[in-house]
Structure formats: structure tokens, C-alpha cells
Amino acid sequence: MRKAARKWKGSSAYLYLLPCFCVFAVFLFYPFAKTIYLSLYKTNKLGQAKLFVGLENYKNLLTSEAFYNSMTVTLVFVAIVVLGSMLLGLIAAVLCSKAFPGIRVFSTSYALPMAIASSGAAMIFRIILNPTIGIVNKLTGLDINWISDPRYALVCVAVLTAWLNSGINFLYFSAGLGNIEESIYERASVDGANAVQQFFRLTLPGLSPILFYTLVVNIIQAFQSFGQVKILTQGGPGESTNLIVYSIYRDAFFNYRFGSAAAQSVVLFLIVMALTLVMFRIERKGVNY
């Protein structure tokens, strides 16, 4: 009797897990399996699997120029975004590392892009970058059609994304800087090290664990960008901003090629999985925050 009661108590633990696992089951595990399944089939317009084709969807992807273009564009985009957003976050964090009057206002401003939606930001940038009324052309005296020129469109979307992602980087770097002991700077300035030397010899090495973690998080986040492309460029001009998530969206919901879109989803998953494993590894190694 007592044993039975105990056993029941043990199994009641599963009740606490039930709500979250129900959601995971329906909206994560099942669609995950289904995406892999779909990627092995030819589908009809409703997304129903019709004909098993094995790895043909993948083969088609790997031999199609469009996919290589999409991957190249995505990699260039990720590189610009990560570099830009980390640099912006780092500059802001360094500027806020010593107390001064008004620091609260400034640090809030630096973190603020975190709260902005990619869609809202994209609409603002659409006006800012407009060739005739846009303030960027007015301020710089240039006459560039930023969004419709294949040379600039990708950079514009990337700069916008870098801006959006810089807020959280500021927080990461601020936390990292807070962990560097003040006394090593004092000792260094007694030894005659100037500010630049201090930055490269003390600050950067002190930040390196969190720098690496932030790098990986930023890469993952950049791979998942969608709203800004949809609103700003729709993947164009040509295919110049056809990032992988936008490419999935277009294949599935405009071309009704669910099989190909599913195969691209699997590729995206593999990339993010690899990056996440790297991230977990860094975390386990004991990153100091």
C-alpha cells in the first residue's frame, strides 16, 4: 500500500512535465519529424506528401545555383551582421564601463534595440533609405538607390540587423567588462601602459570567454533573420538578399515546393544544431560571466 502510494508520488512528477511536453510534442517534435519526412517526398500544393523520392530534394538543392546563391548571401549577411553588431555592442559597453553622470540613460539607449521588432525597424529603414526622400541620401549628398541596387541591398539589410542585435551584445559585453578586475588596470597604468595598450592587452583577453559565446549566439540569431528581408527587399533585387529563411518561405508559400523547402529547413537545422553544440561546449567549459 505504502509502496504503491510512493510509486504514484514518483509518477506524479510526469504531471508537472505534461503541459510543456504536450506543446513540445505537437509544435516541435512532430513538425521536426514531419519536416524530415517531407524533405524526402514530392508534395502537392496542399503540402501533402505524394511521391517518395528519397534524397532527390537534397540532390536538387545541392546542384541548384539558387541554393548556392542563397547560402553565399546568407554567409555574407551573417558575417556583416555579426561583425557589426558585436563591434557596436563592444564600443557601447566600453564607453559605459566607467561611471559618469547620466550613465543610466546611455546604457538604456544602448540596450534599447533589443526591444524593437525586426518588422518595425525595417519599415523605419525603408523610409530612411528611400532614394528621393530618404534622410541618408540627404545627409550624405549621395544619390544611391540603396534597396533596389543589388550592390547595396544586402549590406542595408545586414546593417539594420546588426543594429537590432547590438542591444543584447551591449548587455553581454557590459557583464563581461564588469568581471574584469579594476586593479589590473591600475597596475598597468602605473607601469605606463596607455589606453590603447590596455584595451588590447587587458580588456580583450579579459572578455575573450564571453566574446566567443556572444559570437556563437550572434551567428545563430543572424541565420534566423526573416522579417527585415520580407519587408525591406523581398529577397531582391534579383536574388541578392534571398537569405535561407526567406528562401524557405518563398519555396513553400509562393512556389508550393514544400519538399524543397523542407530540405532547406533541414539544412538550416543542421547549421544551427552544430553552432548550438559549440555554444553548449563553451558553456560547459566554464565561461566566467
Next chain:
Amino acid sequence: MSTQTNAMALRRGGYSEAELGRLHEEMNRCALRKKHVQTGLLVAANTLVALVILFPLLYSVSVALMPSNELFTMEMNLIPKHPTFENFIRAWTQVPLLRFIINSFLVAGSITLGQILTCSLAAFAFAFLEFRGKNVLFLLVMATMMVPGEATILSNYLTVSGMGILDTYSVLILPSLTSAMGIFLFRQFYLSFPMSLFESAKLDGCTNLRFIVTILIPLTKSAIGAMAVYTFINAWNMYMWPLLVTGSENMRTVQIGISMLNSVDAQSVTLMMAGVVTIILPSMVIFIAGQKSLIKGMFSGAVKG
């Protein structure tokens, strides 16, 4: 060595008390001036960078306050010459902005509440209870972090359209009702409490649920605050999923509703900016208000691993 000491003694002797005092004062003033200059430079550099970072936001406010003929000129127009709230009035009357805002508050609010509920229940089980398969299940939860939402969005769309719940509140809310991140965050917080807290509560006849409600939740307010701010803002800013699953105007969330205005003709640009400013405001206010607890939650338990 001895000559040096002699010289110093001599020099020291050469100054009177008053002169020494004056020198001292001068040095202090010099150091103070240097500090003032440094602080001034720091404030100047910060102002510059903050202006750059805030520029898109400040400019959007400026455009939202501009009469549309002021925007469509070739002249420099950083700041409206005749600021007006007309764009906001038009945005509120010509676009069902209120409906969008209510939708978004409802959806984001439900998601936030739901996530806090499901995540704290699951985290409680992982932190305090013993059961078979605990490690495997926890690993499974952690593994979900590797699956980007965008990779499953297509199958999810097929699922919900098969269920016939497209264009409803449930379809917007249901998929986001839990998160691995949240479970992880709460578990980390719970693990910082000693097991004896739970055991003594049990001895006093406290049920698991009562333990969660009366002891755990009040003790983890900062984690809940962080989670609430983070989840609400993310849900408010959702774009891809609502874009796919909402069709009618009545079901649109703020991001979808406003981006539907996204066309560049003279009348609608300033109106659109007024709309954008309006919908950024709630997430900004919540972020500023919750910033402290967000940072505390992010860096005290969550990421430490």
C-alpha cells in the same frame, strides 16, 4: 644614494608651509581638471554613439510628427517645422490600430503567462523530484534549443491548417506556450535553493503545488520578471508566424497590421511611421521598466550554466 637624500632634504627645506600648501592645492586642481576633461570626453563620446544608435528611432518619431508635404521635399528635413499629431489621429481612425493592439496584448500576454506556468511546473519537477528518465527528458528539453523555429514553421503551418484553427487567437498562442530557455532559467534558480527547503515543506504537509505557489514563485520573482519581460517583448514582436496564420484584418497583430500599410505614397508614409511609433512604444516602455530585472535574471542564474 646619500647625495640624493641630501638633495631632497634640502629642497624640502626650501619650501615654507604655505608654499607647500599652495603646491598641494595646485596639484589637486590639476588632477581635478584632468578628471573633468576625461568625464567631459566620455560624456561627449557617449552622446555621439547614443545619437547614432538612437537615430532610426528619433527619426521615426520626427517623421511621425511631420505633415506629409514636409517629408516629400528635396530639402533637409531632420526635424518637423510644423509638428502635428494629425498622423497619429489618422493612424488611430483610418487603421484598426486599437484592434491590432488589443490582439497583440492578448496574444503576448497569454504567451507570457502560459510560458511562466508551464516552465515553472516543468522546472520544479526537474529540480526537486526524482523520477525515471529525468536526465533523458531534460536533455530532450535542452535539445529543442537546437531546432530553430524557422525550420519547423512550415510543418507547423500544415499542422494548424489541418486542425482548422487558422486565423484564431489559439493558433497565435499555442505554439509558443512553452520554451526550453524558460525551463532552463527557472531550473537554474530552483537549484540554488537547498533541497532541505523542499523536504521540510513536505514534512509540514505542504503539497507540491502549494510549495510551488507559496514558496517557489515568491522566491523567484526576479527570474519570473526577467522571463516575463523577455517573453512579452518577443511575442509582441513576432512576425513570421502571425504573417502565415492570420488572414482577416480582425486577427492581425500589431506587426502584421502595420506592415500591411507598407506602401510608399505621400499620404501613407507619415501615417505608417505614426503607426510604427505607436506599436514600438509598448515594447519600449516594458523594456525600460523591466530592464533591471531582465539583466539580473539574465546574468545571475540563467547563462551561468
